[in-house]
Amino acid sequence: MTNSTNNDIKNGETEIESKNVAQQVIDALVELGVKHVFGVPSGGWVDYMEAMRTTEGIDFVLATHEGGAGFMADVCGRITGVPGVCFGTFGPGATNLATGVGSAYLDRSPMIALTDEFAADKRSRNVQMNIDHQALFAPITKKTTRLEADKVREIIFDAAHVALSGIPGPVHVGLPAGMSTQVTPVSSAKPLQIESEKSAKLSDLTLMNKLFADAKKPVIALGMRAVTSDVGEQVIAFAEKHNVPVVITPMAKGIMNETHPNYVGVLFHALSDVVGQTHQQADLVLSIGYDEIEFNYEDWIPNVPLISVDIVATDLDISEYTLACDVIGNINHSVEYLAGVECEAKDWDLQALAERKQDMLNRMSPDSSAFGPCAALDILRDKLPQDGIMTCDVGAHIHLIGQKWTTPKSGQQIMTNGWSAMGFAIPSAITAKLCNPDLPVCSVIGDGGFLMTAGELAVAVREKLKIVFVLFTDNDLALIRIKQEKKSNPIYGTPIRERGTIGGDNIFGVPVIKAFDTTEFASALDTAFEQDGPVIVEAILNSREYDQLVLRKDKP
CATH class of the missing domain: 3.40.50.1220 (TPP-binding domain)
Incomplete structure (x- = not known):
């Protein structure tokens, strides 16, 4: 075999097209309808990136952290119905990626998670960055397998079929080192049809x-x-x-x-x-x-x-x-x-x-004595067009959003609940905008979750994405603080900082507009939604409004 991308092998009277493994993987993803692959590259991933660079209809999106890439792929799968695809390298790349893969697993999103793996002769050896990726992903995927050079399309199409069948979820495919440049015949395998569930008895x-x-x-x-x-x-x-x-x-x-x-x-x-x-x-x-x-x-x-x-x-x-x-x-x-x-x-x-129900909603009306999350959500709901998409992070604010945020149709509010990982909001908003470039997109983030994936703002800048990131700054991990107080425990380990705002007037190239009251917040949102790129509107809020609204028992 040569190392060229394409080669024709004569088999009797039939010419069988051959390509390197990397190109076959990317071609198979394109055939499935995949338009974006999210990840942080490695040396072994270079050939796959080159295949994407030279293939129409698919792009590699460089994330700041593999966990962010996993969240992006999770939401991409939810929105499009096509498996979201993400990549992480050996060891720490894979363990970082696992957070986003777990999100797809428990939030039921179709995904193909790709990672480097060592070649067979190195897997059981003491090698830098070497862990068992198959064992790592087994508990958080529907299936974990690895690529074989002579079965590329079959394995990728099977991964998509498993990801989409029944309850959707992620499938992990390891990419053995050194395999990407191997040239093998391209099989005639086609994407597998998803069969409808049989009728109940x-x-x-x-x-x-x-x-x-x-x-x-x-x-x-x-x-x-x-x-x-x-x-x-x-x-x-x-x-x-x-x-x-x-x-x-x-x-x-x-x-x-x-x-x-x-x-x-x-x-x-x-x-x-x-x-x-x-x-x-x-x-x-x-x-x-x-x-x-x-x-x-x-x-x-x-x-x-x-x-x-x-x-x-x-x-x-x-x-x-x-x-x-x-x-x-x-x-x-x-x-x-x-x-x-x-x-x-x-x-x-x-x-x-x-x-x-109306009495319940009235109880979530803003407290006029302080600028709190209820007022911020009401103002944001008024400013976001009805066809807009809002993503949100995990924290006290998600409980208010779940109950009081009016959502005209499915898919216009995106959250994580099965996995419930903080840091979800920024990556999910990026994907929402990539998949819906013509729709307004905003994201609501607490300052705790913001600090976990703030680096992904660099992706929004690089991709020139028009997203309004609404940052609820209250310097408080409110849900945990409320639980401490219910146990009559002192507040400990939950203040994010003593006081003040999250940072300066610009974070990773994203301008920050600060708002200390409802008037400033409404004006800031007007300005933000008119911008051509990403903007942070930081609302400095009083978190005590949550205390009487969240963590209520659903039954006596």
Whole structure:
């Protein structure tokens, strides 16, 4: 074999095209629809970067940290439905990348995570930076494997198929050192079709309808797979017909308009005890596309029968709770069957529930005596166009966003809940803008999470991305501080700094506009959304507003 990129090998009368392994990998990714690969390069990655440089339709995006690259790939997979792709080198590159890979695993995003690996003769040796990447990624991926020079397309296409099938998630593919320049025949393998889930058993569907028909006060819970299955409109029509209230999980935001009379609120987030006043009155819980990774059933459902409509078996402590019917199969088909149920309208007073919901929202209105997160979110919601996308980080503010941020449709609010890693907001906003260049994008970040991935601002500058990063500076890891105070412990280890702002007027080339009150904040946002590149609007807030709103029990 030669080291050239292309070579033709005659096989009888047929000429078989040959290319080096690096080019075959990139060609396969392009065929899958991948447009961006996020990572921090190594020497072994150079050939893959060269293949991307000379191939139309795909670009390498240099991240500041492999963890940021993983978050970017996670969100890219969520937004596009095509596996997000990221890369990290040996040892520390792979362990850094693992944080973003874990995010894709527990937030259910399709991903192909690529890493360097040592050649076979070095894997068991004491070699600088050498750890077992297969063992590292096994617990946080759906599958981990390594590339073979004569099966490049087969392995890449299989990785995509596994990543996209069933519950989406990441697949790790190790790239053995020295393999990238090997020239091998290009196989005829094509991307594999994703098969629809089989329909649920007729007996389970029949039982589901009977249980629902017999219930007097059922409640519907919609999760993230209700969003990806696109059953929102059907379920809303069903809830309207039968007079049933609906609760949602945080990552299902946008599936139902917050003003809808059947909408009750978001589980787990701010003032979830008020939401709980509704679902604790239910005599049946009907969950659709609910993923327990967001919030365990046992932490919120009343001790009543549960019907679960999903593609996988339900995770429930059946020694304490009743799994009345596990409807496992194609969610769309199950919802269609459910629509055929015949029964009287249920016994809920939706007007009373609407008043309860409004009272909950009123309690999250701004405190006029101080510039706090509620006012900042209200002003930002007013300034961000309705078609805009907002990403957010983990922290006290995510609990307010989950409950009070109005989200016109799915995908316009992006968060992490299953993995819940701080540092998610900046990388996710970068990807949101790369994937939606014509839409306004902003990101809400606490100062704690900001410090974890602030370096990725350099990516936004380099890529000339118009993003408004809204930094909530309160010098406080508020969720932990609140937990300390609930235990009557002194505040320790949670102040981010004694006082003051996060930094100067420019961070990594991104201008910073500071706001100390609502008037300054509104003006700063007006200025920021008019800019052609990334801007930080730093809101210096009082975190005490969180104390009475977050970390509420969903049930007594």
